[in-house]
Amino acid sequence: MAASYSRALCKVGCRILDSPAVHRTGTVSYLLGNAGACGSRRAYGTGGAGFRSKLLSSVRGTGRGGRVLGCAFLLGGGLGLYQTVRFRVQQHLAEEQSKVQAGGLKLTLYQYKTCPFCSKVRAFLDYHGLPYEIVEVNPVMRQEIKWSAYRKVPILMVDGDVQLNDSSVIISSLKTYLISKEKSVSQILSCYPEVKSKNDSGKEVTEYFNKYWVMLSEAETAVLYPEKGMQKEEMKWRQWADDWLVHLISPNVYRTTGEALASFDYIVREGKFGTYEGFFAKYVGAAAMFIISKRLKNRHNLQDDVRQDLYKAVNDWVAAIGKKRKFMGGDKPNLADLAVFGVLRVMEGLQAFDDMMANTKVKFWYRRMEKATMNKEGKN
Incomplete structure (x- = not known):
């Protein structure tokens, strides 16, 4: 579950960065909707519509804001994937160590x-x-x-x-x-x-x-x-x-x-x-x-x-x-x-x-x- 959320965040970041500045509002709106669909409302809906509108307004204001937002999504997704992989590697090593012991x-x-x-x-x-x-x-x-x-x-x-x-x-x-x-x-x-x-x-x-x-x-x-x-x-x-x-x-x-x-x-x-x-x-x-x-x-x-x-x-x-x-x-x-x-x-x-x-x-x-x-x- 954590890995799927991380991949979703990375996908959002990539789509934002790849989209022209004039289209970023629609892109963010569409991808946030998809992210909310793949996860629970509690995970992605915190703050309700007000939170979503603030994200969209930050994108409308400037293309730079959209790039920052995209980088933030990529960073969050990347960190999430790193933690997931790290946890699984540690779990595997612990199991192997137990068998050695x-x-x-x-x-x-x-x-x-x-x-x-x-x-x-x-x-x-x-x-x-x-x-x-x-x-x-x-x-x-x-x-x-x-x-x-x-x-x-x-x-x-x-x-x-x-x-x-x-x-x-x-x-x-x-x-x-x-x-x-x-x-x-x-x-x-x-x-x-x-x-x-x-x-x-x-x-x-x-x-x-x-x-x-x-x-x-x-x-x-x-x-x-x-x-x-x-x-x-x-x-x-x-x-x-x-x-x-x-x-x-x-x-x-x-x-x-x-x-x-x-x-x-x-x-x-x-x-x-x-x-x-x-x-x-x-x-x-x-x-x-x-x-x-x-x-x-x-x-x-x-x-x-x-x-x-x-x-x-x-x-x-x-x-x-x-x-x-x-x-x-x-x-x-x-x-x-x-x-x-x-x-x-x-x-x-x-x-x-x-x-x-x-x-x-x-x-x-x-x-x-x-x-x-x-x-x-x-x-x-």
């Missing part, structure tokens, strides 16, 4: 804002400075992922055609790609075969082989894990985050009816809900999750005071890092750091998070992780 990939994350597995993926992407678009999925209707046979989140689409499922597969695949550029993401994905099985309840579940492995050459592995045992330690704690830490979140954030309501108030506020759907989700969902959290407590053999299990878990994590390291990865976070941080982060703003920070030793590590992620310290 993302290792040449266009990433789209389908998520629930409050899902700990989605938060793990965001922590990884943010830390490594990988630009990505977010599609917030309605957790009730899930229309945003109706195209996918895999009906869970997170889902990461790469360049619009490669689909990565499961948070740990997403992270391992992208880490492999960022270090080793010899294979495409689709080729790397073949290293994590999908296997369907049935759990203890008889429900079919999808699992992925090798999902905690970063698929590198021997030389690349030595650079990423310079000390003996670092790789196994990272894999062990990544799996711990998935198999244990995640299961402590719901029983803690829905521990009481008050905490359940506060949690669902946050979920509705951050999620993709309509007005009535949000009201229903908040009160019915809170009541349902309060009951479900009690079942989860029994299923995972948690203590009556589930906070104690949360405290013990994060203190075990801090003890595993030790006093000589800033992170489990040493001076920089590794994939286990990012996984644990991503899981714990979903409790921010809730009573369970405040209690955890006040009653455990996790605070200093957590603040370092916040800073590292916010500053995209893994970008290089």
Whole structure:
């Protein structure tokens, strides 16, 4: 639209300058009418008929006035075209820079804002400075992922055609790609075969082989894990985050009816809900999750005071890092750091998070992780 207005102004200026002085009044009147037709009345009609008559009278007075007017139209049109082209070039360069920063990939994350597995993926992407678009999925209707046979989140689409499922597969695949550029993401994905099985309840579940492995050459592995045992330690704690830490979140954030309501108030506020759907989700969902959290407590053999299990878990994590390291990865976070941080982060703003920070030793590590992620310290 801006470009068409600019071209119209240039056209007006050229016609004025090309016209003999005696004809400029008619020329200006005709072209102003055409310009008004191609744009909105608000854009070209400001000042009404009085404004138009003043332009015409300036042309009648002298041929020099017409030339000045023509030059003004040309200058205005030229500046408009320059700004339009400049904006489009900057936009294109920004898009290209984003793709370079993302290792040449266009990433789209389908998520629930409050899902700990989605938060793990965001922590990884943010830390490594990988630009990505977010599609917030309605957790009730899930229309945003109706195209996918895999009906869970997170889902990461790469360049619009490669689909990565499961948070740990997403992270391992992208880490492999960022270090080793010899294979495409689709080729790397073949290293994590999908296997369907049935759990203890008889429900079919999808699992992925090798999902905690970063698929590198021997030389690349030595650079990423310079000390003996670092790789196994990272894999062990990544799996711990998935198999244990995640299961402590719901029983803690829905521990009481008050905490359940506060949690669902946050979920509705951050999620993709309509007005009535949000009201229903908040009160019915809170009541349902309060009951479900009690079942989860029994299923995972948690203590009556589930906070104690949360405290013990994060203190075990801090003890595993030790006093000589800033992170489990040493001076920089590794994939286990990012996984644990991503899981714990979903409790921010809730009573369970405040209690955890006040009653455990996790605070200093957590603040370092916040800073590292916010500053995209893994970008290089």
